[in-house]
Amino acid sequence: MRDRIAHIDTLITNPEVIRDQQKYRELMKERARASEVIAAYDEARGIERSIYETEEMLRDEGDAAIRELAEAELTELRQRAEVSDAKLKELLMPRDPLADKAVIMEIRAGTGGEEAALFAADLYRMYTRYADGRKWKLEVMSMSETELGGMKEIIFSIAGGAAYERLMSESGVHRVQRVPATENSGRIHTSAVTVAVLPEMEETEIEIKPDELRIDVMRSSGPGGQSVNTTDSAVRITHLPTGIVIHCQDEKSQIKNKAKAMRILRARLFEIEDQKRQAERSAERRSQVGSGDRSERIRTYNFPQNRLTDHRIDLTLYKLDLIMEGELDELLNALVAWHRERSMENFEREPA
Numbered sequence: 001m002r003d004r005i006a007h008i009d010t011l012i013t014n015p016e017v018i019r020d021q022q023k024y025r026e027l028m029k030e031r032a033r034a035s036e037v038i039a040a041y042d043e044a045r046g047i048e049r050s051i052y053e054t055e056e057m058l059r060d061e062g063d064a065a066i067r068e069l070a071e072a073e074l075t076e077l078r079q080r081a082e083v084s085d086a087k088l089k090e091l092l093m094p095r096d097p098l099a100d101k102a103v104i105m106e107i108r109a110g111t112g113g114e115e116a117a118l119f120a121a122d123l124y125r126m127y128t129r130y131a132d133g134r135k136w137k138l139e140v141m142s143m144s145e146t147e148l149g150g151m152k153e154i155i156f157s158i159a160g161g162a163a164y165e166r167l168m169s170e171s172g173v174h175r176v177q178r179v180p181a182t183e184n185s186g187r188i189h190t191s192a193v194t195v196a197v198l199p200e201m202e203e204t205e206i207e208i209k210p211d212e213l214r215i216d217v218m219r220s221s222g223p224g225g226q227s228v229n230t231t232d233s234a235v236r237i238t239h240l241p242t243g244i245v246i247h248c249q250d251e252k253s254q255i256k257n258k259a260k261a262m263r264i265l266r267a268r269l270f271e272i273e274d275q276k277r278q279a280e281r282s283a284e285r286r287s288q289v290g291s292g293d294r295s296e297r298i299r300t301y302n303f304p305q306n307r308l309t310d311h312r313i314d315l316t317l318y319k320l321d322l323i324m325e326g327e328l329d330e331l332l333n334a335l336v337a338w339h340r341e342r343s344m345e346n347f348e349r350e351p352a
Contacts, residue, residue: 001034008034029100037091044084051077090340101199102159104141104165104267109152110173112191115180116151119301120193122324123174124154127167129326136160141260142248148182155264157200164199169312169335171197172298179304188304192297198267206266214238217254237261244268311340 008031011017017024061067107123109116131138142155158167171292174193179186217232234249235257246264248257300309301320308323308331309316314333317323323331 001038005031005038007291019263022144033095037088040084040088040091044088046082047077047084051081060104061215065170088113091344096165096343098168098199099162101201102157103164104155104198104200104264105167105170106155106194106196106198107151107153108194109150109194110194112176112189114146114148114150114182115176115316116191116193117146117152118148118181119174119176119191120151120154121149123193123195124151124156126324126328127158127170130328131158131160133326134160136163136310140250141264142246143250146211157263159200164197166332166336167197168196168199169332169339170299174299174301175297176301177303180299196271198271200263201266203266206268206269208239208262212240214240215258233257235261237265239265239269242269242272256271310335 012024017027026339028125044173051074054070054077056263058067058070058074061070086272107120109120112119126347137159138156139159140154140156142153144152144154145151172195174195175190176193177188177190180189180191183189214237216236217231218236220232233252233254234247236245236247236255238245244265246261246268248261248264251257251260270307281350298310298312300307300311301324302309303320305318306320307318308320314332315331317331319327
């Protein structure tokens with residue numbers, strides 16, 4: 001890795017590489033990751049040397065007070081070594097090639113009528129605040145609102161460092177328990193919202209033939225079906241081989257709506273291919289990593305108790321109010337660690 005960093009340092013002085021901004025970014029990202037591994041390796045070796053030197057001192061030291069201090073230091077060093085080794089092992093694991101991909105998130109109201117639509121809007125606001133906090137770029141691609149300010153559906157993209165790695169675990173059914181704003185009796189209702197998180201794919205990564213598409217244009221409509229503009233700017237794309245239909249109308253430009261619809265279509269086609277690949281894996285592996293089926297209930301938001309429970313990792317946090325304001329790091333850190341642990345188990349189990 002040290003040799004590779006030296007080679008990258010040579011490459012990035014090449015004018016052709018500098019002109020190719022995508023290549024330049026990829027090289028700098030690779031360099032940063034290699035530097036992180038080297039730093040962890042140097043730290044682990046440093047601790048290892050300190051343990052060796054302390055053990056040598058213990059063998060030669062006769063003073064009881066100094067021996068006691070050395071033994072205490074040795075205990076601390078061994079604890080640090082465990083943490084350091086675990087960090088290095090994690091960094092050396094094969095990383096999901098999609099980890100840094102931008103994502104397309106789809107939030108849809110499920111059971112619960114208007115209350116589900118209102119909670120869908122709350123989840124969108126939560127993810128928006130989290131993205132803002134991490135300086136990620138968020139772009140709305142398609143949205144269908146209700147008259148009370150809820151969302152039947154919203155599709156948006158998020159781009160930023162490790163976006164897919166941190167958000168992939170959000171796919172699934174999110175259940176909410178609270179007293180709806182429309183409820184006069186104070187009775188707690190249970191509603192559900194479905195979230196899908198798809199890695200955004202480039203045009204070169206997913207091939208879509210023009211003859212596989214049917215493209216219709218129409219006027220955009222707002223809540224209740226009323227027309228919101230006088231031009232045919234809304235676009236509906238049907239992918240004939242799969243029957244997938246994408247509708248985009250948020251932009252005033254037909255060209256921009258078509259471009260957004262194609263981005264969503266590529267992400268969904270990749271999801272279909274990925275599900276096929278997962279289905280071809282062994283039953284043992286599927287049982288370990290989960291099916292990834294977004295119909296599975298993954299989380300419960302209980303507002304009266306200010307409680308969030310993630311059912312996959314048995315994690316309960318009593319700070320739902322802060323989580324809904326976008327403070328997701330504690331939850332997402334635990335989910336990233338959970339995925340990495342399972343990836344490591346599968347990696348270690350695979351034959352060399």
